[in-house]
Amino acid sequence: MKHHVAVGVDGSPESRAAARWAAQEAVLRHVPLRLVHAVDWPLDPVFPGLGRQDVDRWADRALTETAEELHRLHPLLEITTRRPAAQPAAALAAEATDAGLLVLGSRGLGGLVGFLVGSVAMSALVATDTPTVMVRIADDPDSPQAGPGSEVVVGVDIHEACDRVLAFAFEEAARRNCALRVVHGWKMPAAYTYVPFIDPDDERDIGRSITHMVDDLLLAWRHKFPDVDVSPSVRMGSAGDHLVRASQGAGLVVVGRHLRRSPLGTHLGSVAHAVLHHAAAPVAVVAHE
Missing domain, CATH: 3.40.50.12370 (Rossmann fold)
Structure with a gap:
């Protein structure tokens, strides 16, 4: 999978839009798609009472649901998933090292049109030499506004x-x-x-x-x-x-x-x-x- 497309997935609408865009790009390139969800443990104290098993189940569900959706859209596309235990930005940059393309989701800025690039996406983008694509919900190939x-x-x-x-x-x-x-x-x-x-x-x-x-x-x-x-x-x-x-x-x-x-x-x-x-x-x- 030297030239696969990798995409960050966290269950958010932005990441689902990025995953659909990445899947379409993988089809164009005739390469596999890898879904990546990084879990940084321990979580911030803002989530009291949330155990490791809860986090793992949530991560697995986000990956599974995204993979199932993409399989329905692209039945012949080879899709794999990865759940590294590391800081998200570092994990995404590491996953990009053997990929041909890294795709990340971002919220749009409404009337300003462009992207709201979060710290994870920005850190991953500048930490890798792999070409990286930022995608908004409006860029989703299945969105009526795209x-x-x-x-x-x-x-x-x-x-x-x-x-x-x-x-x-x-x-x-x-x-x-x-x-x-x-x-x-x-x-x-x-x-x-x-x-x-x-x-x-x-x-x-x-x-x-x-x-x-x-x-x-x-x-x-x-x-x-x-x-x-x-x-x-x-x-x-x-x-x-x-x-x-x-x-x-x-x-x-x-x-x-x-x-x-x-x-x-x-x-x-x-x-x-x-x-x-x-x-x-x-x-x-x-x-x-």
Whole structure:
């Protein structure tokens, strides 16, 4: 099960939505699905009188009910369950080490559209190098409010090595048989901060130059995935803002984050942070150098 899809399950509506999304992704990838529920014992004192057997029974029930539901939806999908005794974030990160994808659930932010990323999900996300997808209830493939998602959207930075991010995005677009929109946001050079008037010709020239750089970046990937319809979107302004706008109606948004080099902090990055908290589609976070 080297390339299976792993999903965190805790019995909540958010985790059930994530499990259904993960099952559909596993079917697309032709790989097994693993349901993971971590039990951290002893529990917080806020649950007095709750014994270990009670917790174990509740965990087993959450896994069993989720597995049975997914079997009904996808009878041919191979599904296994795991119940490690460890802190949830650490257990999910450990389970992701031999998985091709980790999927986690999150509550939506209502009118703000995006995600409410809890401490467990955030800790697991930054503790693993495995691509991780955040899913809201609105992204549930069986939800009446979930849209079909006509494209995959990916954010790129021409100043960063983003092969892992592009590989993930192109592969997702190829297996979904959908278009891929490549988004890059750029800003005028710092020297222009001190110029009282910016020549529009300079702005256009810089924009054209950056567009050519993005096209060059995508050239090898177009050859590798000739059947994927690629649409670059290069605009001046915040990359995070452009990605959030592009997420409307998308099936998946892909962003990168730097590999964790320090035990301190979340190391998520401003663009990934903005997209996670305001995107209107599931968000895949891919670690890269």
